[in-house]
Each structure stands twice: as structure tokens, then as C-alpha cells.
Amino acid sequence: MSPASSSTASNAPPDRALPKWAEPLLLLGPTGIWLGLLLVIPTLLILELSLVPGIRPGQVVNPSGLDNYALIFQPIYLQVLGRSLFFALGTTIICLLLGFPVAYWIAVMVPKRWQNLLLVGFVLPLWTSSLLRSYAWITILRPTGVINSLLNGVGLPSFDILNRSPAVLVGMSYSLLPYMVLILYASLEKLDRQLLEAAADLGAAPSQVFWRVTVPQTLPGITAGALLVFITGLGDFVDPELLGGASSMTAARLIYNQFLGATQNWGFGSALSSLLILAVSLAIALLLKYGDRSASNV
Template sequence: MSQASPPAPSNAPSRDRTELPRWIEPLLLLGPAGIWLGLLLIIPTLLIVELSLVPGIRPGQVVNPSGLNNYALIFQPIYLQVLGRSVFFALGTTIICLLLGFPVAYWIALMVPKRWQNLLVVGFVLPLWTSSLLRSYAWITILRPTGVLNSLLQSVGLPALDILNRSPAVLVGMSYSLLPYMVLILYASLEKLDRSLLEAAADLGASPSQVFWRVTVPQTIPGITAGALLVFITGLGDFVDPELLGGASSMTAARLIYNQFLGATQNWGFGSALSTLLILAVSIAIALLLKYGDRNTSNV
């Protein structure tokens, strides 16, 4: 009588075990961040866009989108002047930060020994660890008529400077606040610089200025673009420095939006239209950077 052999083990997966579809795994990873982003960014932005279509709405009134009247108000000369002043401050701050930040980043990345670079970078961004409000009040102490700067100038026989509550004071405060961001981005770009190209250009007889403009700058254009865009966008929406250092004559878009929501006018529709315009401008700038940034890198 023959004995039955035991069944061969099967390599097939058990039917009781269910496998999740592949599209669920990234959804589970991105879900928490997506929910957070939707609640705190996307939904508020959509609400702002909706309010921008309601002319003259105030707190407690019914939201009934009915047109683009709020956007038409932006093109009045007084508001165009405010927007132009905001662009002037942001652009001026960007230029100042680039002119001051590039030599510092170049010195740290290419001339300082490796063991000191991290320490110098941390020391240079140390002001970011303090409150922006505290930094602005410090500049008030320095720039006021009886402040540190004028006391120093008068001690050496130079005339005092009256720049507080004027545009130069705003540019000084904004440049001081945003300069570390420019230095960090430029330092990261210059640290990756191919130094063999610099040596090759020098061996071929290029002068230091030619090496800088034809080798160094083209390789760091993506970093320059990213740093300039970051400083410009942040400066465009800066509120603290123009408010404390510029006085009443330095009205900017951020202060104007604040007045529409929390000031005496209480025109949420117009404030939302201004906010939507700034969001659109920033989004276009970021899209251009993402589209053309890689091309700059490939042309080096």
C-alpha cells in the first residue's frame, strides 16, 4: 500500500494577504503635509481671491462676488505710487545685498581655510537669531538725530545725517535684515565652483578681472538669480522695516494691505485684491526661476 506524499510548498502569495495599490504609498507619505498645506495656504488663498471680487466688503457682511472693481482701484495713481515704492525698496535692497553679499560669500568660499568657513557663516547669519522688530529698533537707535551714527560723525567734525523716517533708512534696515540670506545662497553656489577652471584661465593668461567675469560669474548665475529672487520677494512683502524706519511717507503695499484689514478703512475686498496681486507676482517670479534656472546652469 503506497503512502501519499506531502503537498509541495507553494511560492504563490497567500490569498489572505492584501497588497495596497502603489498609488496609496506616496499618498500616505504626502497626506499629512498636503492637509497642512491645504488648510493653511490653499484654502486661505482661495478665500482671499473670493473676497477680492466683492467691492467694499466689511467684516460681517455677506460675501457675494460681483466683479473686478477692487482690481480697478489698484490702477489709481495714489495706489500705483505705493506699489512703485514697494518695488523700489525691494529692488534697491536686492541690488545692495548683491553688491555687499557677493564679496563676503566669495571670501568665505574661496579664500578662507575650510576649518573656519562654517564658523564664519554661522557668525554672519547670527543676526537672524534675533527678532526683526528688535533689529529695527536697534537701527532707530543708530539712525535717529541724537543716535550713535550722528554722535560719531559729529565727534570727527562731520555734519549729522537726517535719514530716519526716510527712504534711505528703509533701505538700510531691509538690506541689513536680508543680507544674510543672500550671503548663504551665494556661498552655497560659490562653494561648488570648479576651481580647476579658474586655474586654467589664469594659466592661459587671463587677468583676475577676466577670470571673475568670464569664469566665476557665469558659474554662479543660478545662485545669483536665486538669491536675488529670494531677497526681492521678501523685500516686496516686508512690513516691519518700512513701518518703523520709513515713517508716514514710506507707505508700501504691505502697509496698505494691513490698513485695509486692520486699519480704519476696513475694506477687505480691496485688501484682498492687493494681496492677490502680490501672490500672482511672486508666483510668476518663482515659475520663471524654475523654468529658466536650469538653462543658466547648462550654458555655463
């Protein structure tokens, strides 16, 4: 064999066992199968059931119209959806107002060696069951609970918010606040300190520095955190069920009643589920479309 042919043979690419286009499929295949079996197929089944008016367990599935979706627009069900939006939006606002100062303090003011420890301590409640946390708030907020006992001990009147909307907002905010803090911390950690110093040197007031420098830089994190809390709060079941009482019916509890309650109307429950899935999908699509744009404009 000549030296030229030997060099050509040594530089030849090795034989591939699989085509190049099949390698990504091999890597993504297990995840795709998992998502297809546990997410895509169940979602399609729910969509099919939503087109069957009044279907119950054991009946033949025969999609025939949009009657279940028309039922959603009855005033009583619109009130339930409005209450769910109120809880989700109120929880998002509370978590943002409480979480931003905490995340800013940890990311900007705390020394680096203590930041991870503080983050672990702040998310430590997430290591316990959400059901256990809700029962703990029942113990705290009930008429003979910790807060009212302290108020009565100092001569102040007690307040009763258990089984009402404020108790639901308290429980949901407590459960979802760590998620907001973690996302905001990740965004505030990348804050350009030189811009803050430059704004202060130019005579900007602290409020102007916050609104014109800090907020624009962290806007993608604020949007992502608010969206995560809103979506999670929209589908929360445990806190409204345990802390809100019978007068705090939400969309999640209404869907539960349609599948496992006394009514057993799977078609209407599937229509409600499809509506929530559509709302969440639109919110995520808006975040993916405009979140990167807002980040690039900072």
C-alpha cells in the same frame, strides 16, 4: 511540497497592505493637508473676497466684479506699488553687491575648518527678532544716535536719514543680507577652481576671470538669492513701518490698513494681496523654468 514549488513560494513578493500608488499619497498626505488648510484655502478665500467691491467685516460675500482690481490702477496706489518695487529692487541690488564678496571670501579664500564658524557668526543676527533689529537701527540712525554722535565727535556734520527711504533700504538690506550670503556661498562652494586656474594661465585678467568664469558658474545661485531677497523685500512690513515713517507707505502697509486699519475695506485689501501673490508666483515660475536652463548651460 516539491523543491520547485518551495523555491517559487520563497521568491514570491510579500503581500502589500497598500497599493503601490497609495504609498506616495500616505507620505505626502500630512503635508498636503497642512498646506491645503493653511495656504490653499486661505488663498482661495482672499481671491473670493477680492471680487466683492467694498466688503466690510460681517457683510455677505457676493462676488460681483473686478472693481477692486480697477481701483489698484489709481495714481496714488500705483505710487505705493512703485515704492514697494523700489525698496525690493534696491535691497536686492545692495545685498548682491555686499553679499557676493563676503560669500566668495568664505567659500574660496577661508580654510575649510573656519567656514562653518564664519557662516554661523554671519547669520547670528537672524536669531533675534526682526522687530528688535529695526529698533536697534532706530537707535543708530536717529539724530542723537550712534552714527551722528561719532560724526559730531570728529567735527563732521550729522546726517538725518531716519523716517526716509535710505533708512528703509539700510534696515531691509541688513535683515536680508544673510539669506543672500548663504545662497551665494552654497553656489560658490561648488566653483570649479581648475577653470579659474586655467583662465589665469591663459592670460585672462582678474576681471575677465570673474565675468567669464565665476559669474556664469554661480548664475543659478545669484538668480535664486536675488529672487528670494526681492520676494521677501516686496512683502516686508516691519522695516518700512518703523524706519520709513508715514511717507514710506508700501503695499504691505496698505494691505494692513485695509484689513486692520480705519478703512476696513477687505475687498480692496484682498485684491492687493492677490496681485502680490500673482507676482510672486510668476517670479518663482520663471526661476523654475529658466534657472535650470541657465545652470545646464554653464
